[in-house]
Each structure stands twice: as C-alpha cells, then as structure tokens.
Amino acid sequence: xxxxxxxxxxxxxxxxxxxxxxxxxxxxxxxxxxxxxxxxxxxxxxxxxxxxxxxxxxxxxxxxxxxxxxxxxxxxxxxxxxxxxxxxxxxxxxxxxxxxxxxxxxxxxxxxxxxxxxxxxxxxxxxxxxxxxxxxxxxxxxxxxxxxxxxxxxxxxxxxxxxxxxxxxxxxxxxxxxxxxxxxxxxxxxxxxxxxxxxxxxxxxxxxxxxxxxxxxxxxxxxxxxxxxxxxxxxxxxxxxxxxxxxxxxxxxxxxxxxxxxxxxxxxxxxxxxxxxxxxxxxxxxxxxxxxxxxxxxxxxxxxxxxxxxxxxxxxxxxxxxxxxxxxxx
Numbered sequence: 001x002x003x004x005x006x007x008x009x010x011x012x013x014x015x016x017x018x019x020x021x022x023x024x025x026x027x028x029x030x031x032x033x034x035x036x037x038x039x040x041x042x043x044x045x046x047x048x049x050x051x052x053x054x055x056x057x058x059x060x061x062x063x064x065x066x067x068x069x070x071x072x073x074x075x076x077x078x079x080x081x082x083x084x085x086x087x088x089x090x091x092x093x094x095x096x097x098x099x100x101x102x103x104x105x106x107x108x109x110x111x112x113x114x115x116x117x118x119x120x121x122x123x124x125x126x127x128x129x130x131x132x133x134x135x136x137x138x139x140x141x142x143x144x145x146x147x148x149x150x151x152x153x154x155x156x157x158x159x160x161x162x163x164x165x166x167x168x169x170x171x172x173x174x175x176x177x178x179x180x181x182x183x184x185x186x187x188x189x190x191x192x193x194x195x196x197x198x199x200x201x202x203x204x205x206x207x208x209x210x211x212x213x214x215x216x217x218x219x220x221x222x223x224x225x226x227x228x229x230x231x232x233x234x235x236x237x238x239x240x241x242x243x244x245x246x247x248x249x250x251x252x253x254x255x256x257x258x259x260x261x262x263x264x265x266x267x268x269x270x271x272x273x274x275x276x277x278x279x280x281x282x283x284x285x286x287x288x289x290x291x292x293x294x295x296x297x298x299x300x301x302x303x304x305x306x307x308x309x310x311x312x313x314x315x316x317x318x319x320x321x322x323x324x325x326x327x328x329x330x
Contacts, residue, residue, distance in 0.1 A: 038204045041230055041251070042222050045207030047116045055109060062105070120207070123219045127189035129182065135192075135199030135212035135234065138241040142180050149264045153178045155244045159298070174231045179248035183257040184224050192218045197239060203232035203249055211236060224251035291329060 040046040077083040132143040136152075143150040156177045160166035169175070182188045192201050194212040202209040206222040224230070232247035252260070279287070303318060305311035312318050317325060 041205040041225055042207050044120055045205055048207050051112055051116055123189060123221050128186035129188045132191045133201050135194040137196050137239050138245040147261050151178045174246045176246055176248045179250045181250045181260045182224055183254045184227055184251050187221055187223050189221050198236050199234050199238050200236035202235035203230050203247055205230040227251050
C-alpha cells in the first residue's frame with residue numbers, strides 16, 4: 001500500500017471513530033448541537049418528544065439485534081469454515097415468527113402514537129382563549145374575537161441581513177414585528193385558515209402544526225407550560241417568499257396578557273381616531289416618511305425592487321390611477 005493510500009485509510013478510520021463517538025454522547029449534547037427536537041413547552045410537545053425518544057430506542061434495539069445476528073451468521077457460518085447453506089424451505093413456524101414479531105412491535109409503537117394523535121386533535125374541551133390565524137402571502141393575521149383585537153404579523157429581519165450586507169442576527173428570519181401573545185397555563189384554541197394559497201402554522205415547542213387552507217377552518221390547541229418566546233415558520237411551500245413568514249408566540253403571565261390586550265385596544269382606538277383627525281403638514285410628512293420607509297425596505301428606495309420583491313418603477317401600480325395607488329398604501 002502506498003503512502004497516500006495509507007494516509008487516506010487512516011483518515012477514514014479516524015473519521016469513523018469520531019462519528020461513533022458523537023453517536024454515544026448524551027441526549028443533552030445532541031440538543032445543544034441542534035440534532036434533537038426543540039425543548040418542549042407544552043404538554044403535547046412533551047408527549048411528542050417522549051414518543052420520539054421511545055421510537056428511536058426501539059429502532060436502535062432492532063438495528064443492533066438484526067445486524068448483530070446477521071454479522072454473526074456471516075462470520076460464524078462462512079464457507080471457509082466448511083459450513084453449507086441450509087436446504088429447508090417453506091417453514092410455517094419461521095414464517096409465523098418473522099411475521100408476528102414485527103406485527104407486535106408495530107402495535108406496541110402504534111398504541112402510544114395513536115393516543116398522542118387523539119390528544120392533539122381533541123379540541124372539544126372548553127378553551128380559555130380563541131385565536132383565529134389567517135395565512136397570507138407572506139405574513140400572518142391574528143384575531144382575538146373574545147378580546148376585539150386583531151393585527152398582522154410580518155417578518156422584521158432587516159433587509160441588510162437578508163442581502164448579506166450585515167451580520168446575521170441570532171433570530172435571523174425568525175423574528176416578527178407583532179408576535180402572538182398568549183397567557184401561560186391557559187388552553188388556547190387556534191382556528192387556522194388562509195386567504196390565498198395553502199400555508200401551515202407550525203410552532204414546534206408548543207407541539208402545534210396545522211394546515212391553513214383557503215375556504216376551510218382547521219383547529220388545534222396548545223397550553224404553554226412556562227413563559228417564553230417560541231418561534232416557528234410556515235411549513236407548507238406557499239410561493240417564492242415562503243421562507244419569509246415566521247411565527248413568534250410569546251407566552252406571558254395572565255396579568256401581563258391583560259395589560260397587552262389593553263395596550264392593543266388603546267392602539268386600535270388611537271388609529272380609529274386618526275381617521276377624522278386634521279393633520280398638520282409636519283405630521284403628514286412624518287407619517288409619510290414612515291410609510292415610505294416600510295415600502296422601500298422591500299421595493300427599493302427608487303422602486304427598483306429588492307431581491308425577490310418586484311420592481312415598482314414603470315409598473316401599472318405606479319403609473320395607474322392615483323386613487324388606486326393611495327388605496328394600496330392606506
């Protein structure tokens with residue numbers, strides 16, 4: 001064996017042992033490297049993680065037993081030791097055994113899996129809060145019918161990060177301007193639908209994933225065990241900006257949730273009061289500058305378009321009726 005070949009062989013063996021070493025580290029280390037499910041923050045998410053770990057252990061045991069038996073058979077009954085292949089066939093006993101064992105294993109896995117799925121789909125019990133979730137290309141709208149609160153939630157990651165002009169943040173593409181706020185320990189019922197194409201509302205740490213389909217109203221539920229910020233994404237390919245519609249859920253104590261609802265209502269009242277307000281020129285300029293900055297973030301300072309966002313310069317929107325243009329901005 002030449003020296004380069006020997007070097008490659010040693011490197012391959014070293015990589016093999018490194019991989020085996022990583023396979024033996026604890027579950028906590030796996031979580032730290034992002035190879036496990038996210039830490040659960042709801043009863044359903046805890047069941048999903050437990051179910052996942054149990055199935056993985058069963059699969060590992062099957063792997064060890066099957067491949068261990070196979071390698072032993074190959075080694076101990078090889079032709080060089082004088083062994084000959086058996087000639088029996090159509091053994092009813094063996095066929096029953098190798099059919100019954102996988103069947104029993106699958107039944108053992110199906111029972112807890114079915115129990116968890118039934119809990120996930122059980123929305124009959126009384127919910128403390130109802131939130132309607134509507135998917136749009138490419139943002140979410142949330143409505144709290146019992147609290148008379150509604151708002152849109154859109155991506156807030158700066159364009160400079162998306163265009164690689166600035167360093168990526170810790171929550172790159174997983175941050176929004178208006179997060180969903182829910183109280184800790186309360187059952188929240190989510191009514192999920194869409195306005196245009198199929199989306200999917202997915203928050204892994206809460207154990208929630210439900211398709212948002214136009215014309216249909218799906219439902220799911222969650223109970224946050226502890227305060228925190230839980231992030232998710234649209235999990236259904238919904239168009240060119242599918243990766244730009246994240247979900248952020250903030251679980252807070254009941255008193256903070258009550259304060260947040262009050263603040264949202266006050267903000268809505270202030271916006272309603274602005275409709276009949278007589279604006280000064282300075283106020284109009286300031287408000288126009290804010291709206292312009294929001295538009296320019298996606299369509300460019302001169303309407304030239306940014307990344308996947310369309311060009312406005314010379315388009316029907318820019319050159320069409322002024323009233324239609326103003327309606328879009330408003």
